[in-house]
Amino acid sequence: MKPFNKVEFSFPSNSVNEGFARAAVSAFLSQLDPTVADLTDLKTAVSEAVTNAIVHGYRDKIGFVYISVKLFENGKAVVRVRDKGCGIPNIEEAMEPLFTTGGEERAGLGFAVMQSFCDCVRVTSAVGRGTAVTLTKYFEARE
Amino acid sequence: MSVQLLYKDGVLTAKMNGEIDHHAAREIREAIDSTSQRVKPYCLRLDFSAVPFMDSSGIGLILGRVRLYQFWKGHVVLCGLSSNLNKMVELSGIASVAAIERRAG
Numbered sequence: 001m002k003p004f005n006k007v008e009f010s011f012p013s014n015s016v017n018e019g020f021a022r023a024a025v026s027a028f029l030s031q032l033d034p035t036v037a038d039l040t041d042l043k044t045a046v047s048e049a050v051t052n053a054i055v056h057g058y059r060d061k062i063g064f065v066y067i068s069v070k071l072f073e074n075g076k077a078v079v080r081v082r083d084k085g086c087g088i089p090n091i092e093e094a095m096e097p098l099f100t101t102g103g104e105e106r107a108g109l110g111f112a113v114m115q116s117f118c119d120c121v122r123v124t125s126a127v128g129r130g131t132a133v134t135l136t137k138y139f140e141a142r143e
Numbered sequence: 144m145s146v147q148l149l150y151k152d153g154v155l156t157a158k159m160n161g162e163i164d165h166h167a168a169r170e171i172r173e174a175i176d177s178t179s180q181r182v183k184p185y186c187l188r189l190d191f192s193a194v195p196f197m198d199s200s201g202i203g204l205i206l207g208r209v210r211l212y213q214f215w216k217g218h219v220v221l222c223g224l225s226s227n228l229n230k231m232v233e234l235s236g237i238a239s240v241a242a243i244e245r246r247a248g
Contacts, residue, residue: 016166019167
């Protein structure tokens with residue numbers, strides 16, 4: 001199935017852009033007429049993925065974060081958050097709840113939140129080349 | 144994001160205003176910690192009633208303050224949690240280390 005609409009954008013990995021990224025995705029998703037709860041879930045998952053790209057992907061430098069959002073007729077939304085940063089050596093370990101390399105102030109819950117707030121989370125990564133997180137969520141049509 | 148701090152009778156209340164993400168968390172942390180380390184309140188009340196959005200950075204923020212307050216045997220109380228913030232709080236299991244006040248304010 002082909003998406004009926006899509007958007008792509010990118011921005012430098014300054015943490016001040018986290019708010020812009022999730023707000024932009026959220027604004028685009030409103031075309032699916034989601035409930036506030038569903039929209040907040042995906043917005044939160046996007047915030048986690050973008051934060052991972054900024055905090056971990058581009059740990060010691062500023063690089064670009066690439067986001068694409070695809071909307072499908074059946075109410076499916078697919079958000080892809082990609083960076084060209086350091087990559088994840090062990091994806092399984094990184095996805096374990098409470099695992100973090102981000103220090104004391106990071107809860108290590110990013111992937112757990114994404115998995116709990118989305119229908120599907122897929123992660124591909126190559127060390128030294130970057131990471132892509134694909135979040136899929138189905139929005140039920142409102143009566 | 145802005146944080147209002149109010150100290151009264153050994154309780155420091157931090158009323159946060161705005162979305163809490165990794166970017167905002169640093170500012171909040173610095174504001175709370177500088178006052179906390181000076182006055183060492185026995186209780187920190189984190190008021191979320193004016194926080195419309197929070198990702199797991201907020202959980203990191205809470206955990207960090209729980210650890211800090213343990214140094215002088217203080218504790219942390221969360222209040223004003225909306226339903227979507229509550230979802231994050233429940234997922235994190237943070238209720239085992241911080242008390243939750245169920246009435247907003």
